[in-house]
Amino acid sequence: MKQNRIKTRYLVNFAALIVLFAVVVGMGMLGGNTMKLKIAPSVWQCSYLIIMAASLNLVLGFLGQLSLGHCGFMAVGAYAAALISLAFQRAGFYTEKAGAAFFLVLLISIAAAGVSAALLGLLVGIPALRLKGDYLAIITLGFGMIIVNVINNLPFCGQQGLSQGSASSALYASGLGFSNDEKMQYLWVAGLAVILCMTCMFMFVRSKYGRAIRAIRDNEIAASASGINVSYYKVLTFTISAFFAGITGALYACCNAALATSSFSFTNGSILNSVFIVVMVVVGGMGSLTGSVIAAVVLFLLNYTIKNGAWVSALPAFLQNVFTYPMLVYSIALIIVIMFRPRGIMGSREFALCDIPQWPGRIKAYFTSRAAGKAARKEGKSHG
Amino acid sequence: MKRRKLLSLLLALCMTFGLTACGGSKTTEESSGDSGSAGESGGDTITIGMIGPLTGSLAVYGTHVQAGVELAIEEINAAGGVRLGDASYQLAVEIKDDQGDSTECVNAMNALISDGIQLVVGSATSGCTSAITSIANSEGVVLITPSGTADSLTTTMDYVFRTCFRDSFQGELAAQYAADEGYTKVGIVYCSADTYSSGLRDAFADACAAKGLEIVAEESVASMTEVDYTNQFNKMVSAGAQLVFTPFYYDVMGPYLVPQARSAGFTGVLLGADGVDNTETTIPDGADLSVYNDVMFVNHYATELATSDVSANFVSAYEAKYGETPNNFDALGYDAVYVYKAAMEACGSSDAASVQAALADTSVVYEVSTGTFSFDDTGTPIKTGVLMGYSYTEGDAAVSKVAVKTLSLS
Numbered sequence: 001m002k003q004n005r006i007k008t009r010y011l012v013n014f015a016a017l018i019v020l021f022a023v024v025v026g027m028g029m030l031g032g033n034t035m036k037l038k039i040a041p042s043v044w045q046c047s048y049l050i051i052m053a054a055s056l057n058l059v060l061g062f063l064g065q066l067s068l069g070h071c072g073f074m075a076v077g078a079y080a081a082a083l084i085s086l087a088f089q090r091a092g093f094y095t096e097k098a099g100a101a102f103f104l105v106l107l108i109s110i111a112a113a114g115v116s117a118a119l120l121g122l123l124v125g126i127p128a129l130r131l132k133g134d135y136l137a138i139i140t141l142g143f144g145m146i147i148v149n150v151i152n153n154l155p156f157c158g159q160q161g162l163s164q165g166s167a168s169s170a171l172y173a174s175g176l177g178f179s180n181d182e183k184m185q186y187l188w189v190a191g192l193a194v195i196l197c198m199t200c201m202f203m204f205v206r207s208k209y210g211r212a213i214r215a216i217r218d219n220e221i222a223a224s225a226s227g228i229n230v231s232y233y234k235v236l237t238f239t240i241s242a243f244f245a246g247i248t249g250a251l252y253a254c255c256n257a258a259l260a261t262s263s264f265s266f267t268n269g270s271i272l273n274s275v276f277i278v279v280m281v282v283v284g285g286m287g288s289l290t291g292s293v294i295a296a297v298v299l300f301l302l303n304y305t306i307k308n309g310a311w312v313s314a315l316p317a318f319l320q321n322v323f324t325y326p327m328l329v330y331s332i333a334l335i336i337v338i339m340f341r342p343r344g345i346m347g348s349r350e351f352a353l354c355d356i357p358q359w360p361g362r363i364k365a366y367f368t369s370r371a372a373g374k375a376a377r378k379e380g381k382s383h384g
Numbered sequence: 385m386k387r388r389k390l391l392s393l394l395l396a397l398c399m400t401f402g403l404t405a406c407g408g409s410k411t412t413e414e415s416s417g418d419s420g421s422a423g424e425s426g427g428d429t430i431t432i433g434m435i436g437p438l439t440g441s442l443a444v445y446g447t448h449v450q451a452g453v454e455l456a457i458e459e460i461n462a463a464g465g466v467r468l469g470d471a472s473y474q475l476a477v478e479i480k481d482d483q484g485d486s487t488e489c490v491n492a493m494n495a496l497i498s499d500g501i502q503l504v505v506g507s508a509t510s511g512c513t514s515a516i517t518s519i520a521n522s523e524g525v526v527l528i529t530p531s532g533t534a535d536s537l538t539t540t541m542d543y544v545f546r547t548c549f550r551d552s553f554q555g556e557l558a559a560q561y562a563a564d565e566g567y568t569k570v571g572i573v574y575c576s577a578d579t580y581s582s583g584l585r586d587a588f589a590d591a592c593a594a595k596g597l598e599i600v601a602e603e604s605v606a607s608m609t610e611v612d613y614t615n616q617f618n619k620m621v622s623a624g625a626q627l628v629f630t631p632f633y634y635d636v637m638g639p640y641l642v643p644q645a646r647s648a649g650f651t652g653v654l655l656g657a658d659g660v661d662n663t664e665t666t667i668p669d670g671a672d673l674s675v676y677n678d679v680m681f682v683n684h685y686a687t688e689l690a691t692s693d694v695s696a697n698f699v700s701a702y703e704a705k706y707g708e709t710p711n712n713f714d715a716l717g718y719d720a721v722y723v724y725k726a727a728m729e730a731c732g733s734s735d736a737a738s739v740q741a742a743l744a745d746t747s748v749v750y751e752v753s754t755g756t757f758s759f760d761d762t763g764t765p766i767k768t769g770v771l772m773g774y775s776y777t778e779g780d781a782a783v784s785k786v787a788v789k790t791l792s793l794s
Contacts, residue, residue, distance in 0.1 A: 037498035149606050152577030179522045258515040260486055270485035307481060308495040325439055336391065
């Protein structure tokens with residue numbers, strides 16, 4: 001009976017993923033200006049934010065270690081993918097951004113981005129993960145800044161190599177950078193990347209490795225006493241997380257077509273920086289991969305629509321003034337989420353399609369237990 | 385409990401608004417799209433787009449470009465609008481904030497294009513502008529950057545123009561000034577990680593080599609927002625530099641770089657580029673103002689040195705509207721709109737392809753507030769620069785910005 005239920009859940013999820021992928025592919029085939037100029041770029045941006053938030057969740061939510069330099073791995077991935085694609089182009093491996101040769105280069109660049117970030121994650125993780133809590137946060141913060149500075153000062157990448165006008169147009173004209181039309185054409189790449197990466201991460205946290213790292217999060221000493229090799233699992237998780245961050249870097253390079261290291265810094269004006277990724281994980285729920293997906297999409301839409309949506313101009317003038325400072329709005333949103341859902345939107349639950357029929361019951365149970373709790377508190381007060 | 389419920393309602397509203405805005409924006413898009421394309425179909429408004437950092441650490445740039453653009457549009461509309469053939473059109477502007485970030489800039493550009501806008505002014509910094517030049521070219525939308533000075537912005541992109549000069553020209557002007565004043569030993573403090581700073585440094589160093597100036601010391605800092613320059617200036621002093629080239633932005637010049645250079649014992653000229661403009665706004669309260677003497681910078685434009693009628697009109701109109709003296713961002717944004725107007729009237733259309741063709745004509749001379757110029761074949765104006773500086777005499781309430789002289793390459 002139980003076996004059967006698990007089987008159904010797998011089947012439902014699998015079908016849902018196929019439907020989702022079909023929708024993305026279908027969207028790529030549609031035409032139209034809104035599709036090309038607004039929706040396709042948004043899907044690309046969402047795709048890297050989703051994988052980014054989810055990969056940080058492995059470290060922050062499942063392993064319980066605070067890493068503040070996650071965008072550093074993304075930067076490594078982005079520059080690795082960009083440079084590799086440009087190298088292939090210069091070697092004459094492909095001339096136009098279509099066909100099997102380019103597709104192969106795209107795959108190689110994405111994979112190489114992941115692997116190079118993972119290698120770096122391993123290098124950083126081995127010494128860093130012997131530290132705990134604040135100290136680990138500081139060392140990862142430092143790492144994120146070091147990476148940005150190293151990239152900036154390498155003559156063949158950095159600002160001078162890739163982000164100046166003509167060089168960035170080189171990435172755009174002959175490398176990985178996609179124009180709006182190509183973003184439409186390769187929209188399915190973004191969709192597939194999200195689906196594959198999320199599936200891998202789900203499989204990881206549900207496996208014996210995932211159970212081991214959750215044990216480490218809950219009680220390191222107890223986990224160690226039960227025979228779990230704590231440092232091995234920590235470094236493993238950190239490396240896997242870095243691998244996925246590297247892949248997001250490659251997606252970012254495709255989507256943005258111009259690389260500047262300021263986009264990967266600790267904080268900056270946009271929603272892509274190490275701090276904001278932590279915010280996404282916290283808002284979504286530490287220990288909930290679906291929560292990270294929801295938070296990434298919601299925060300992206302909030303940011304995007306504040307700047308480009310129509311609803312802000314429909315507001316009264318005094319509210320519009322608030323929205324001209326988007327950072328203010330994010331902090332208000334964050335405060336509200338933390339006030340009402342201290343453990344994030346999803347807590348440590350996962351969203352599952354098969355659970356939807358049980359939602360009314362759960363919501364009812366939640367309110368009854370709250371009412372009971374309130375009554376109990378009142379009783380306690382009157383006695384006291 | 386009631387308060388809690390109210391707040392959660394607010395949150396829910398926030399989220400719903402956010403999620404439904406995608407659907408909602410479609411309707412307004414069509415209406416503004418109409419006004420954008422109305423230029424061709426015989427309506428009476430042409431909408432141009434503007435992108436700039438209106439919030440964030442470089443907000444001064446964006447807001448000043450915006451002020452210039454809005455002033456120009458107001459003037460043009462008051463004077464009867466843009467005349468295309470027999471009909472005249474009013475101008476309108478749609479403004480987007482990029483927060484100085486390239487991803488946001490790309491989103492803003494795409495949003496403007498999907499609103500049917502064909503002519504865009506933006507963005508204020510080279511980094512952001514380089515992210516949207518390729519979109520402008522592939523979507524066939526004309527882009528004039530008021531202040532993106534990186535050399536390569538316009539070189540490969542037919543649809544990209546600018547109203548400012550380019551970095552290498554600015555660096556050459558700075559070296560020219562140093563040579564004219566008879567300095568022989570110069571130093572450079574710059575940020576190798578930044579497009580703007582390192583581009584200027586390269587141009588300045590090359591020009592120095594050509595003019596026989598010796599670069600005695602060269603130091604780089606980690607980022608454009610660095611707050612400690614003491615070590616760099618200690619080295620400048622011990623190497624005996626008479627003049628130090630400092631291509632930084634105003635946000636570090638006022639509070640950090642200048643006071644630290646002076647306290648490290650450097651007494652010579654600190655020579656910067658256009659990013660140093662507006663330093664007077666970032667000098668901390670209670671600072672020793674005499675340290676800002678001999679801080680000079682190459683700039684696009686100075687109200688005192690601009691004597692043509694167009695410039696004088698611009699300055700008086702700006703002062704009447706905003707109650708302050710315009711800076712170069714105001715002037716360059718203002719000029720961008722007038723260049724568009726001239727190009728539209730020359731080709732008799734507001735359609736991007738014809739305007740691009742009109743702008744690409746290198747023989748046309750534009751007489752605008754920052755001087756008289758024509759575009760070279762990359763889309764960069766050929767013009768002169770000015771040297772400006774800060775001066776403070778004992779007893780003044782604040783430092784004053786003075787225009788020293790007009791610079792041109794000999």
